Amino acid sequence: MHQVAPDRSWPLFDVAATRRIEQAAQAALPPFTLMQRAGLATARLALAIAPHARRIWIACGPGNNGGDGLEAATHLAAWGKEAVVTLAGDPAALPADAKRAWERLRQAGLDLAPAPPHDCDLCIDALLGIGAARPLQGGLAAAAQAMAGVGRPVLAIDVPSGLHADTGAGLAVRATHTLALLTLKPGLFTAGGRDAAGQVWFDDLEVPAGPEAPCALLAGPPLAQPRLHASHKGSYGDVAVIGGAPGMAGAALLAASAALHAGAGRVYLAPLDPAAARLAPGLPELMLRDWSSLPLPSLAVACGCGGGTAVADVLPQVLPQAASLVLDADALNAVAAQADLQALLRARSQRSLPTVLTPHPLEAARLLGTSTPAVQADRLAAAQALAARYACVVVLKGSGTVIAAPGQPPAINPTGSARLATGGTGDVLAGWIAALLAHGLPAFEAGQAAVFRHGQLADRWPAGEPLVAGALAARAGG
Ligand SMILES: NC(=O)C1=CN([C@@H]2O[C@H](COP(=O)(O)OP(=O)(O)OC[C@H]3O[C@@H](n4cnc5c(N)ncnc54)[C@H](OP(=O)(O)O)[C@@H]3O)[C@@H](O)[C@H]2O)[C@@H](O)CC1
Ligand SMILES: Nc1ncnc2c1ncn2[C@@H]1O[C@H](COP(=O)(O)OP(=O)(O)O)[C@@H](O)[C@H]1O
Numbered sequence: 001m002h003q004v005a006p007d008r009s010w011p012l013f014d015v016a017a018t019r020r021i022e023q024a025a026q027a028a029l030p031p032f033t034l035m036q037r038a039g040l041a042t043a044r045l046a047l048a049i050a051p052h053a054r055r056i057w058i059a060c061g062p063g064n065n066g067g068d069g070l071e072a073a074t075h076l077a078a079w080g081k082e083a084v085v086t087l088a089g090d091p092a093a094l095p096a097d098a099k100r101a102w103e104r105l106r107q108a109g110l111d112l113a114p115a116p117p118h119d120c121d122l123c124i125d126a127l128l129g130i131g132a133a134r135p136l137q138g139g140l141a142a143a144a145q146a147m148a149g150v151g152r153p154v155l156a157i158d159v160p161s162g163l164h165a166d167t168g169a170g171l172a173v174r175a176t177h178t179l180a181l182l183t184l185k186p187g188l189f190t191a192g193g194r195d196a197a198g199q200v201w202f203d204d205l206e207v208p209a210g211p212e213a214p215c216a217l218l219a220g221p222p223l224a225q226p227r228l229h230a231s232h233k234g235s236y237g238d239v240a241v242i243g244g245a246p247g248m249a250g251a252a253l254l255a256a257s258a259a260l261h262a263g264a265g266r267v268y269l270a271p272l273d274p275a276a277a278r279l280a281p282g283l284p285e286l287m288l289r290d291w292s293s294l295p296l297p298s299l300a301v302a303c304g305c306g307g308g309t310a311v312a313d314v315l316p317q318v319l320p321q322a323a324s325l326v327l328d329a330d331a332l333n334a335v336a337a338q339a340d341l342q343a344l345l346r347a348r349s350q351r352s353l354p355t356v357l358t359p360h361p362l363e364a365a366r367l368l369g370t371s372t373p374a375v376q377a378d379r380l381a382a383a384q385a386l387a388a389r390y391a392c393v394v395v396l397k398g399s400g401t402v403i404a405a406p407g408q409p410p411a412i413n414p415t416g417s418a419r420l421a422t423g424g425t426g427d428v429l430a431g432w433i434a435a436l437l438a439h440g441l442p443a444f445e446a447g448q449a450a451v452f453r454h455g456q457l458a459d460r461w462p463a464g465e466p467l468v469a470g471a472l473a474a475r476a477g478g
């Protein structure tokens with residue numbers, strides 16, 4: 001069993017692949033072996049989470065997830081715990097493996113409780129796993145509600161019940177811990193998955209993934225980029241930030257500050273507000289330029305940050321010329337609205353010019369011509385659809401940021417938290433990615449590395465210190 005931490009990358013498998021892995025293992029092993037392993041692993045983790053627990057409520061559902069719970073309950077009772085077992089369903093209708101777990105429970109002298117306990121020290125959520133097919137209803141919904149009311153740690157088996165294992169969508173049990181079995185599923189790490197799953201643990205039940213290819217990766221830490229002694233500012237590339245229309249100069253400044261602190265050799269700031277040139281940015285290292293005078297073919301450009309509608313006039317020049325490009329915020333909205341800009345964007349890939357789009361879910365919805373809920377319902381699919389449509393790398397921001405590129409499995413970022421949900425942190429990310437592009441990282445690696453470090457910086461932010469974008473930018477790359 002492993003604790004899933006952002007110290008390495010992890011392959012993720014969707015439900016279809018997990019079912020194939022399970023079927024191959026079932027065929028090769030004596031019947032009931034996997035459920036025995038699953039139940040034992042769950043019981044062991046329950047003890048580790050709540051070593052002094054006396055009463056443990058195991059809330060079982062009508063399928064094999066419930067069977068894992070029944071098997072765990074038998075172990076916990078054998079180890080001296082008071083196991084209170086409820087079943088939202090008919091024991092006679094359980095699938096074969098779960099029925100066997102039910103028989104073992106009965107043989108151990110245990111029976112079902114008529115209702116959840118009024119109090120317990122730990123809840124085990126064995127209502128639904130990868131078979132969750134529709135929103136929780138009836139007895140399952142009642143059990144989930146009771147679990148929330150107990151106010152004790154909740155250990156979810158495989159998937160927090162109700163959560164869609166592939167997407168992280170769906171109203172689900174909110175667990176403090178989730179023990180993923182056989183495979184790690186992408187839905188645990190994006191959309192509602194992080195909040196539902198809590199700390200994720202993984203047990204492969206001694207079954208290798210075999211020939212199955214992961215549908216996505218949980219990203220690990222990027223490689224360090226040591227700065228050679230015999231290097232100079234030209235070795236690290238030049239960034240230009242174009243944005244900051246009237247009233248929004250701060251966004252462009254944040255991106256430029258992040259690019260500077262993330263290690264770009266030189267950073268140009270090209271505000272779209274003519275008056276902004278008179279502002280003292282407090283960063284004398286920045287070189288203020290009119291955008292039309294920038295040497296675009298030699299620059300990594302971050303375009304859009306606070307760009308307002310003015311950025312649409314810049315894009316016909318920037319899209320074909322920038323050596324590498326990050327499009328954020330208003331630049332994305334302009335692309336979403338103009339077919340000519342979309343064509344210029346797509347044409348960049350034919351010339352192998354690296355491009356990264358950094359939409360939040362609303363911007364992604366505009367680019368895809370759909371709604372924000374539709375994007376959030378399947379963030380991996382939305383990011384992949386965008387990458388395919390615009391032939392570039394896409395960083396779909398939010399809880400469990402997705403990094404996608406055409407023709408390869410997407411990555412889900414494991415770092416960051418809602419402390420980043422404050423104005424301007426997305427501008428910081430755009431500037432940070434541009435700095436890595438300027439250094440020569442390929443677009444996917446640049447996006448993945450900057451997103452990981454940006455989130456990690458937030459995770460390590462001192463608890464009592466407000467996290468604001470300006471301070472985040474000043475520590476980029478640190
Ligand atoms: N086989 C093995 O040995 C192993 C299995 N493993 C474990 O099994 C889990 C998968 O088991 P599973 O396929 O039985 O699916 P599961 O999640 O229990 O639910 C299916 C049941 O729920 C029902 N149902 C669904 N949604 C519902 C709703 N909203 N409201 C009400 N009912 C609803 C659905 O009914 P139906 O849709 O058919 O009407 C069906 O009866 C997996 O996550 C892992 O924990 C692992 O230990 C590895 C070894
Ligand atoms: N709940 C969250 N968990 C992880 N990251 C988050 C969360 N909320 C926001 N972020 C991150 O904060 C940044 C916000 O970017 P964005 O929405 O563009 O805001 P802004 O335009 O104000 O800069 C993104 O990198 C996003 O992934």
Ligand SMILES: [K+]
Pocket residue numbers: 065125126127128129156157158159160161
């Ligand atoms: K569950």
